[in-house]
Amino acid sequence: MKTHTLLMPLDMHLHLRDGVMLENVAPLTAYSFSGAIVMPNLVPPVSTLEDIKAYKKRIMAAVPNDYFEPYMTLFYKNYDKAFLKSVSEEITAIKLYPAGITTNSEGGVSSFDIEEMRPTLEAMSTLNIPLCVHGETDGFVMDREAEFMSIYEMLASNFPDLKIIMEHITTKEAVAMLDRFDNLYATITVHHLLLTLDDVVGGMMMPHNFCKPIAKRPEDLDALLSVALEAHPKVMFGSDSAPHPQDKKESCGCAAGVFTAPIALQLLCEIFEQYNKLDNLQAFVSDNAQNIYGICPEFKEIILEKRTFVIPEKYGNVVPMYAGQAINWAIASVD
Numbered sequence: 001m002k003t004h005t006l007l008m009p010l011d012m013h014l015h016l017r018d019g020v021m022l023e024n025v026a027p028l029t030a031y032s033f034s035g036a037i038v039m040p041n042l043v044p045p046v047s048t049l050e051d052i053k054a055y056k057k058r059i060m061a062a063v064p065n066d067y068f069e070p071y072m073t074l075f076y077k078n079y080d081k082a083f084l085k086s087v088s089e090e091i092t093a094i095k096l097y098p099a100g101i102t103t104n105s106e107g108g109v110s111s112f113d114i115e116e117m118r119p120t121l122e123a124m125s126t127l128n129i130p131l132c133v134h135g136e137t138d139g140f141v142m143d144r145e146a147e148f149m150s151i152y153e154m155l156a157s158n159f160p161d162l163k164i165i166m167e168h169i170t171t172k173e174a175v176a177m178l179d180r181f182d183n184l185y186a187t188i189t190v191h192h193l194l195l196t197l198d199d200v201v202g203g204m205m206m207p208h209n210f211c212k213p214i215a216k217r218p219e220d221l222d223a224l225l226s227v228a229l230e231a232h233p234k235v236m237f238g239s240d241s242a243p244h245p246q247d248k249k250e251s252c253g254c255a256a257g258v259f260t261a262p263i264a265l266q267l268l269c270e271i272f273e274q275y276n277k278l279d280n281l282q283a284f285v286s287d288n289a290q291n292i293y294g295i296c297p298e299f300k301e302i303i304l305e306k307r308t309f310v311i312p313e314k315y316g317n318v319v320p321m322y323a324g325q326a327i328n329w330a331i332a333s334v335d
C-alpha cells in the first residue's frame with residue numbers, strides 16, 4: 001500500500017474553543033499534530049497574562065498526552081510595551097481582528113490608525129512577537145480580503161521588522177503580496193485549497209462549507225494552489241478549523257467556520273498527490289512554519305496510507321467538512 005510520512009505537523013491557525021467543545025476537539029488535533037497556534041477569540045477574548053496561562057492549562061488538561069504544544073496567542077489591543085514584555089514568554093503571536101468582522105471579534109480594532117497602533121506594533125517588533133491578522137474590510141463580501149491589501153501594505157511598510165501573517169488567505173491579491181513585502185507571510189487552510197463560492201452557495205446552500213473569509217473564485221483557488229503546492233517558503237498550513245455545534249451551523253443564521261482538524265492531513269495528502277507534489281507537503285505542514293516562527297516542535301511521526309477513508313458524520317456535536325464522504329488517504333499510525 002502506498003504510504004506517506006509527515007514529521008511534526010503544525011497547524012498554524014486553530015480554534016480550540018473552551019469547556020465541553022475544547023474537550024471534544026483538542027484531542028483530535030493533539031493526535032495528529034505536534035503543535036498549533038491557538039486563536040484567542042474566546043468570549044471574552046484572551047487578553048491578560050492570567051487568561052493565557054489559564055487557557056493553556058485547560059488545553060493541556062483536555063489533551064491525552066504531553067506530545068502536543070499549544071502555541072498561545074493574545075487578542076490584539078493597543079497594549080503598552082511593559083505589558084507586552086510581561087507576556088512575551090507565554091505567547092507565540094498576537095492576533096488582530098477588525099472589530100465585528102468574524103466570530104467573536106467584537107472587541108477588535110475599529111480603526112486602523114497607524115499612529116494609535118504604532119507604540120504597540122513597535123514594541124512587538126522589538127520583542128519579536130509576530131502579528132497574525134484576519135484581513136478583511138467591512139466591504140462587499142467577495143471584495144473584503146482584496147480591499148484589505150492596502151492595510152497590509154501600510155502595516156508592512158511602516159513596521160519592516162514586524163513579522164505579519166496574513167491569516168487564511170483566499171485571493172490572488174493576497175498571494176501576490178507575498179513577494180512584494182519581505183515581512184509578509186500567510187497561512188492557507190485546506191478547505192480554501194478545495195472550495196470555491198460554488199461549493200458554498202452554487203447549488204444547495206452548504207453551511208458546513210461556510211466560513212470567513214468566504215471561498216472565492218476559481219482563479220483565486222488556482223493562485224492559492226500555486227503557492228501551497230510549491231510550499232512557497234512564506235506560506236504555512238493553518239487549518240482555521242473552527243468548530244461550532246451542529247445546531248449553530250444548521251440554522252437560520254449559520255455561524256461561520258469549517259471544521260477540518262481531524263481530516264486535514266488526509267485531505268492535504270490527497271490534494272498534494274493529485275498534483276504530484278507530495279514531496280512538498282512536509283514543508284507546507286511543518287518546515288516552513290518552523291523557519292518562520294523559529295519554533296522546534298516535539299518529535300512526532302505520522303504515517304498516512306492510501307486507502308478509502310469515510311469521513312465521520314460527526315465528531316461529538318460537530319459536523320466536519322465532507323461529512324460522510326469517502327476520501328483516498330487515511331492515517332495509519334502516529335508515533
Ligand SMILES: NC(=O)N[C@@H](CC(=O)O)C(=O)O
Nearest residue numbers: 015102103211212242256257
Ligand atoms: N473562520 C471562521 O469562519 N470562523 C472563525 C473565526 C475566524 O478565523 O475568522 C471562528 O472562530 O469560528
Ligand SMILES: [Zn+2]
Nearest residue numbers: 102134167212
Ligand atoms: Zn479569521
Ligand SMILES: [Zn+2]
Nearest residue numbers: 013039240242
Ligand atoms: Zn480562524
